[in-house]
Amino acid sequence: MKKNNIIKAATRFFASQGYDGTTTKAISDKAGVTEPLLYYHFTGKDEIYTSILDSVFSDYFKQLEVLKKETKTIFEKIESLFLVHFTLVKKMPNEMALILSPRPAKLTDPDNIYAKNTKRHKRWLKSYIGNCLKKGIDSGEFNPVQVKETTSIIIMMLNEILQKKDYKDSPAMRDSIIDFWRRILLV
């Protein structure tokens, strides 16, 4: 169906040019459809954006939730977190870029899809990483690092991984980052 073409084209443009830099004409041209069809499948440019954003976050959260269920050592939980991000960025770099894209100033988002997902994202990472660190420190597996700041620094790195396509093909980077945290965290 052509709706998928629209979504694919729009995702690419939104990720690379931003919301404001993407025109409905560009989307329809790339998707091989006429502009009015966008308005048959979506209520407008806004909804194309939020709909894509919502489904991207949904996929992303699904992947994250898997991490919680796996039972490993605490450090492996941190390691998996990085691995998942590297994998996702490699598989769908455009989609992942949207996750950290700044909120388009002109976007009317009545259901607050942007805000909701962004907040949930932040909270999820904070909670997941924070818990890992606490547990790791309590169990003696980890050095007694400062939980709050260390969490933020891990999130910083995840953010960079999500954004920068440069790193996505470098297993060396992946290993170095994990090694960095192994040395910082493990006693």
Place this chain on the structure above:
Amino acid sequence: MKKNNIIKAATRFFASQGYDGTTTKAISDKAGVTEPLLYYHFTGKDEIYTSILDSVFSDYFKQLEVLKKETKTIFEKIESLFLVHFTLVKKMPNEMALILSPRPAKLTDPDNIYAKNTKRHKRWLKSYIGNCLKKGIDSGEFNPVQVKETTSIIIMMLNEILQKKDYKDSPAMRDSIIDFWRRILLV
């Protein structure tokens, strides 16, 4: 002078809404001038952007160059690098945000001001950090880390600092980051 108002207003908008999301009307309104005046002082929206970008990079590089001249231990050179970034973001967050803003798709930039500065920025950091690491390792001050990847990780962190205003007021974050690198690098 009103030109300064224009620059200040434009910087704020470009940093917060992006190039495409910023209209010349918004700039002129915020600056308290009429739109045509923008075209008296600049050749167009493009030049407002590139001119600001160029001066921001210029200030930034000036700060970076100071680091080279200071004679300290190798680690202090790395430390200073982080400190400078924290300081700059605190002093002028909008300007710093521009440094890592994605290249506006629609920007016509005949003198390649964006590309030139961005490349120079990357190269500068790569070279500065790479040299520090090599020297540190050679002199026995640093552990024998992988130079290329470690450089990238440091740059990742600097990028995050430049972008995220959230961290700018947190001395604890700053200290934690530096502390981590002390643990990673120093023998």
Place this chain on the structure above:
Amino acid sequence: MKKNNIIKAATRFFASQGYDGTTTKAISDKAGVTEPLLYYHFTGKDEIYTSILDSVFSDYFKQLEVLKKETKTIFEKIESLFLVHFTLVKKMPNEMALILSPRPAKLTDPDNIYAKNTKRHKRWLKSYIGNCLKKGIDSGEFNPVQVKETTSIIIMMLNEILQKKDYKDSPAMRDSIIDFWRRILLV
């Protein structure tokens, strides 16, 4: 049948919002059908309008023709004319509003349904009222009023009755108007 729903919905909209102010989507929504169905039953928006208009005029003329056959005093013929209009507006205000609606500028009306009916309407009233007046004056039943102008004034009033729903429920208005004409016409 759904065709009737379409006609009913369209009539309401054409009467209240005008031809240009009525969209095919609005009609189909109100009628509880999809837009393409309009094109199964009609050749297009134009034909929906002209078809409705034609049937409205047809009903209207049928009512008018009845007046001619009744044998009464001349004044009662004038009186009946007003009564018929009051009755029709009360029974089907939307339909009657269409009779005097201005010709939609964008309407393509190859069979000139609008023009034909409108002209016939004007001519019918002119002739009916004119004849009544002449006969009445000749027979001595009426005062020797100016036929042309008096005809126009009566038509003016009928037009207002057709348009203004406000009057439709007021028997007092009806009686006053008839009373005035009794005073003007009868010797």
Place this chain on the structure above:
Amino acid sequence: MKKNNIIKAATRFFASQGYDGTTTKAISDKAGVTEPLLYYHFTGKDEIYTSILDSVFSDYFKQLEVLKKETKTIFEKIESLFLVHFTLVKKMPNEMALILSPRPAKLTDPDNIYAKNTKRHKRWLKSYIGNCLKKGIDSGEFNPVQVKETTSIIIMMLNEILQKKDYKDSPAMRDSIIDFWRRILLV
């Protein structure tokens, strides 16, 4: 100035084709300007319409107020009312047509310019005519007609005069109408 051209062109179109049937392109073409200029002088199509409507009503009310100040016989006050309407329609038929044009369904009119003026218009006529009738009846100058209904019938006629350009050039119609009311009202 070109703003006047816009107003003149828009007035003509709004009067003849209605709000929905008038495009901004038609206005700008007729006015000999580009479409964006409409948006320099007005905030949008809506404001062009309401602004014209407001000024038309303003002119119209100015003319009506003059009637109140003249001291004549009661009947002459009624007569003047008709004369003023005939004169105005002759001088500016487009403008007068707007006064009774139906409220465009799609018009966003935050200041309720349409409703305010329309109501004021109705109230003004009701009060002016009603007072004349009452005074005329009390003083014995007029027959004891039913005030409410007679007022409505006079307004009906004024409405027709405002709408129908056909009558505007006919002094005979004017005289006949006034004669009609002379015979109805004067004892």
Place this chain on the structure above:
DNA sequence: GATGAATGAGTGTTCATTCAT
């Protein structure tokens, strides 16, 4: 009869920019 998907032409509007003053 009836619909989901799709379209060409056009609508109101905004954009960055220019020109005369």
Place this chain on the structure above:
DNA sequence: TATGAATGAACACTCATTCAT
């Protein structure tokens, strides 16, 4: 320096309509 008036090109979006099913 600075502005009021004006514009060409593009923008997001709506319109009546069609087609395959």
